Amino acid sequence: MSAVPTLSDVAKRAGVSLATVDRVINKRPNVKPRTVERVRQAMADLNYRPDPMAAGLARRKRFRLLFLLPTGTNAFMVDLASQIEGMEAWLAASRASVETVHADVFDPGALAAAIDALDRSADGAAIVALDHPEVRAALDRLAGDGVPFVTLVSDAPASRRERFVGVDNAAAGRTAGALIGRFAAGRKGTAGLLVGSLSLRDHMDRCFGFSQVVMRDYPNLTILPIVETRDDRERAEAAVRDLCAAQPDLVTLYNAGAGNQGVARALAQAEACRPIFVGHELTESSREALREGTFDALLAQNPGHEVRSAARILLAKAMDTSIIAEQERIRIDIFIRENLPF
Structure with missing residues (x-):
């Protein structure tokens, strides 16, 4: 033997x-x-373990995965799309392929229509979701039609998803609150808060965690009403300009969404407004703003890890195998100017 x-x-x-x-x-x-x-x-008796990948190859089964990402100027989503393209060779070795489609995730009707339009012959889908009844219904129709899916970056927890692939966003918000509170060092004033949309679960979880820590531990800071930017850099830039003009006591600013390129432009050009800033995702523009001192800290999630995790989970579902849960846990990374990776 x-x-x-x-x-x-x-x-x-x-x-x-x-x-x-x-x-x-x-x-x-x-x-x-x-x-x-x-x-x-x-x-x-022989301790034989079937190789599901080999079985799939033997049956000449080809797996096809779909990724649904937002349209717009979100730099992190551009990085996600690039990472999806980058794993094509890895997927090909498993006789799998990937296709990316885009939709306006800030419009529940448009996103639901895009989900309904997904090809039902696919073996799985990864979807940046909106936590909205219309979207949840479309997601459940997808699952009902036999296409397993994971939510990616932004969750719809009441849907029939297999798993959420992303960071613990409430913990990310609490981390942002702790950083901002400590950086403020007791200065009294207001705290600005930006999101892409009040309907994006990841943004609202971050806001909840942020408010929880600031209200509990930093009474010197008064949180201002949330401003929505649709993750658009132009809207984000205008929002920061308006906050600086309307709030002379603006001590801190937290962007729970995207659009940081616009935030950086507004802060760099403001003469009297220099709030402590904490945001999300390490992109080319946010890295430069952190290096120059315009930003104080960034919380990041690894886009390559996320798309590979989504693919592994969907392939495991298609092959009826298990995953290694710890391998699929997405970490929250904290970057300041002094620990920027090359």
Whole structure:
């Protein structure tokens, strides 16, 4: 017998043909229960573990995954799209392919329509979601049509998703609150708060965590009403200019969404307004703003890790195998100017 048990070893041990072993492993019909038991016992005796990837290759099964990302100027989403393209070779080795489609995630009707338009022959989908009844209904229709999906970056927890792929956003918001409170060092004044949309679950979870810490631990800071920017850099720039003009006591600014390129422009050009700033995601423009001192800290999630995690989870679902939960946990990274990676 070979060092690593093979299908032939199992067949010989069980006293059956290779074809019968294949039928048992792949749960195909027309095998007697006693024969199934003999094959399973032989597998246990030999410590044989089927290779689902090899089984998929043997059946020449091709897997097709879909990623639905937002339209717009969100630099992090551009990075996500680039990472999706970058894993095509890795997926090809598993006889899998990936397609990316885009939709306006800030418009529930448009996003729901885009989800309904997804090809139902796909083996799985990763979707940047909006936590809205219309979107949840579309997501559930997708699952009902036999397409498993994960939510990516922004969650819809009441939907029939397999898993959420992203950071703990409430914890990210609490971290932002703690950083801002400590950087403020007791200065009394107002705290500005930007989001892409009040309907994006990740942004609202961040706001909740941020407010929880600031209101509990930093009474010197008064949180201003939330300003929505639709993750657009021009809107974000205008919002920061308006805050600086209207709030002479603006001590801190937290952007729970995107549009940081616009925030950086507004802060760099403001003469009397220099709030402590904490935002999200390490992109080319936000890295430069942090290096120049316009930003004070950034909380980041690794886009490559996220898209590969989504793909692994969807492929595991398609192959009926398990995942390693710890491998799929997305970390919150904290960057200041002094620890910027090259």
